[in-house]
Amino acid sequence: MTTGRIYLDHNATAPLIAAARAAMLDALDAGGNASSVHETGRRARARIEQARAHVAAMVGARSGDVSFTSGGTEANNHIIQSAARQEGALVVSSIEHPSVLEAASEAARAAGRELRLIPCDRDGLIRPEALQQILEAEPCPPALVSVMLANNETGVIQPIAELARLAHAAGAPMHSDAAQAAGRIPVAMAELGVDYLSLSAHKMGGPHGAGAVITGCGAALHPLLFGGGQERKLRPGTENLAGIAGFGAAAEQVEARLGEMNRIKGLREELEKRIQALDAQILVLGGGADRLPNTSLLARPGLKAETIVMALDLDGAAISAGAACSSGKTGAGHVPQAMGYGDDAARAAFRVSLGPENSLEDIARFADILAPIIERMTKNRTGRMAA
Incomplete structure (x- = not known):
């Protein structure tokens, strides 16, 4: 990131850690196709299997249960489109990332399935009784x-274990998008x-x-592409x-990152205290729920988030207006x-x-930059309303 700027947009993307960069450069220097049977190919295969083991260990899974993709969006699409081959509705929460919401909508349309949205409460929490009500109304599993593990905008952590228990009792498999949760x-x-x-x-x-x-x-997981045996024939190429x-390499370092989260939570609490002190009308959305320690969704009703983001950028601070995947779009965010907000x-x-790179000095500087904005x-809004 640019020296002197304050980067407070880790949910959009976290800076590449040194261990990951080193592993990537090493792999690029070594080269090789992991499907080749010669020594160079075998070494490439060994790197992939070592990475698979680290990712599996991070979430307590078996190496053989990890299939690599191009990212979280592809992973979500793969799971949803595969599931849509089965009978029954697709049931997703109303606060999912677009890669779930839009994938589920399109998959349901293409397969002739129903799409059910689970409502959240005022804090952005998916309550088990809301899911149970939908499950009881379905004619078949x-x-x-x-339901995502933690929301990408509010950081609200969902009761996945209880939701999974209800889904299984109704005969339905359970998926959770953990893209924002892993490492936090x-x-x-x-x-x-x-x-x-x-x-x-x-x-x-x-x-x-x-x-x-x-x-x-x-x-069960069905392939979306065909033409090769890579990733257990689930993702050829x-x-x-x-x-x-x-x-x-990043997965291997997750335990160390988790050790930073108590400090980061303290920074977030200090940030929210300072920002709410600027204006009594500033809200913390999802503030009444358990949240990721690094995430804060704030709003000053009547102001435009896009304008705030642009003004902060000009003054050297990077944040997002809601989800980064919505950059370039105007209008109210779906989360x-x-x-229930207007x-x-x-x-x-x-x-x-x-993120781990942030300090108390960053928080103080950010609040100082935001205050005059x-x-x-x-004042401008008040003046327009008076006119």
Whole structure:
């Protein structure tokens, strides 16, 4: 990241850690196609299998249950499109990442399935009773229930283990998108009780272009592509050797990153205290729920998040207006709306997400930069309303 700037957008992408960069450069220098049987190919294969073991260990899975993808979006699409081949509705939460919501909508349309959205409460929490109500109304077991482990905008952590228990009792498999959670809270397949887990390397200090689908014991997954035997014939094509090596190295460092999270949570609490002191109308969306220690979704109703983000960028601070995948779009975000906020607050929501590189000095500087921006925008809005 550029020297002197404050980077507070780790949920969009975390800076590449040194271990991942070293592993990638080593793999690039070594080269090789992991499908080749000669020594260079075998060494490439060994790098991939070592990375697979590290990713599996990070979530308490077996190496053979890890299939590498190009990222979290592909992982989510693979799981959902595979599930849509089965009878029954696709049941997903109303606050999912677009790679789940849009994939489920398209898969349901193409397969002639119903799409059910699980509502959240005011704090962005998917309550078990909300899922239970949907399950009880279904004429047959759903093809899939999908609820993210932690929301990418609010950071709210969902009760996945209880939701998975309800899904299984209704005869449905359970998927959880853990892209934002991995590296910020402990993630264990067995404790979550899910059948499918999706991961993204660049959210946890790994490279862009690498992700994974983790399947539980006995969980079915169908290929979307054909023409090769790579990744247990689930994703044919020559593997992204450098990306996978970097992903494995980042996964190996997750325990150390988790050790930083108490400090980061303290920084987030200080940040929210300072920002709310700037204006009594600033809200912390999801503040009443258990959240990722690094994530804060804030809103000053009546102001435009895009304008705040641009002003901060000009003054040397990087954040997002809601989800980074929505960059370039205007309008109210679907997550605040699903939480019951009106357009006035939903259009104002901006996300600050911290990482191990951040310090108390960053928080103080950010608050100092934001203060005159909020004051100026509020005065301008008041003036327009008076006119």
